[in-house]
Amino acid sequence: MCPAMGYDLLVFDLDGTLIDSAPDIIASVERTLARLGRPAVGRDLIRAAIGNGVRKLIERTTPPPIEPVIEEFMREYGAHLLDGTRLYPGVAETLAALPHRKIILTNKPVALSRRIVEGLGIARHFEAVHGGDSFPVRKPDPACFRAAVGAAKNPLMIGDSGTDIETARNAGVPFCGVSYGYWKPGEIGAAERVVDRFDQLLGLLR
Numbered sequence: 001m002c003p004a005m006g007y008d009l010l011v012f013d014l015d016g017t018l019i020d021s022a023p024d025i026i027a028s029v030e031r032t033l034a035r036l037g038r039p040a041v042g043r044d045l046i047r048a049a050i051g052n053g054v055r056k057l058i059e060r061t062t063p064p065p066i067e068p069v070i071e072e073f074m075r076e077y078g079a080h081l082l083d084g085t086r087l088y089p090g091v092a093e094t095l096a097a098l099p100h101r102k103i104i105l106t107n108k109p110v111a112l113s114r115r116i117v118e119g120l121g122i123a124r125h126f127e128a129v130h131g132g133d134s135f136p137v138r139k140p141d142p143a144c145f146r147a148a149v150g151a152a153k154n155p156l157m158i159g160d161s162g163t164d165i166e167t168a169r170n171a172g173v174p175f176c177g178v179s180y181g182y183w184k185p186g187e188i189g190a191a192e193r194v195v196d197r198f199d200q201l202l203g204l205l206r
Contacts, residue, residue, distance in 0.1 A: 001072050007155065008153055009149055009154075009155040010098065010155070011102075011105050012159070013104075013157075013160060014108055014117075014162070015050055015051060017081070017088075017159050017178055018088065018104070019085055019120065019179055020087075021116070022050060022084050024081060024084050025044050025046065028080055029058075029073060030043075030046075031076050032069060032073045033062060033069070034190045035072060035076075039092050041062070042062050049061055051182055052107055053138060054070055054073065054132075058070050062097075074109075075172075081115055081119065082115075082119045082120070085120070086120075088180060088198050089117040089199075091122065091198050092122055097202055103126055103128045104129045105148045105157075105167075107163070109131050113129050120146065130144070140163050140164075142171035145157070145174070145198070146171060156175070158176045158178065159177065159181075160179075161183050162187035164177070165177065176190055177193065178194070178195055179195070
């Protein structure tokens, strides 16, 4: 029997959707810039740069050359992945209650993503975790979405940002937005469906 609304796979974004990782990302960027003698930037700017992968994060927070900054950030953030990162309220319980097949598709590097979901105790709910380096392209390119979902006939994308909405549209699949994440003004309003709490997915998908 198919789950409600016929969805045979739920495709979740990670940062801003399942987890609040901003405290650790922001702190790691700040320490990296300070260690390399780069100018400090505001926390709001760093937060706004989350969601499009490490390269975009660093491009948006410091001038070139960025390769040394990326390298140092990866070391720094890799050592502090779970200092302050937490699941959003209701995530663990809702994932356990949803009967659908589930995967994660994020632009965060896959090794870091897997460490986080394992560390926060939710890895068992997902058939796979795909990161920004899992495929030749990343969100919002639909090729990474199609590669991630495989033979699924009716997947649903669930995320918090314009990148996630664009991914779903490019892939021609439905989208559900979450209003509590890292979205920017005007992004979530374009979503077909929006939930304000993660546990509201139960009512939407059952």
